[in-house]
Amino acid sequence: MKKLIIALALGTIAITNPIASAFAAPTPCEDALKALRATEATAKLNDADKAKVSDLETKGIERCNADDDKRADDFFAQAMKVMGK
Template sequence: MKRFALAVALATLAVCGPVSAVFAATAPCEETLKALRAAEATAKLSDADKNKVSELETKGIERCNADDDKRADDFFAQAMKVMGK
């Protein structure tokens, strides 16, 4: 009986561990957007970089509104990279 309980406990951990890591991996897109806008306010960018950041921000907001936080955060991270942050 103890072996069965141990096997069930290990199986539960094996399934729940990766699932919780997936949900914990991304930050809420609203928080990431706030950080992006704060960085954008202090960044000195060329017109081409401003357009690229604006385009990525728009795509990120679109994904954020669709409750796709992971892809929204990816767009925001790309915009941060353009700004050198």
């Protein structure tokens, strides 16, 4: 009986952990960058906002090149927020 309970508990952990990890996974930074650039192409920004977006995009690209998708996505999301998206 104890073995059955342990097996069920481990099985539940094995099933739910990958599912939880899948929802927490960041968007591939290349996809986020494409979305950012598409939005940036049609956005009407003042000079200060253009500078902010450009700076955030540069930082995001740097993190993307370093395979740090989570931080890259954070920079891209901040840039999108500046553009009102």
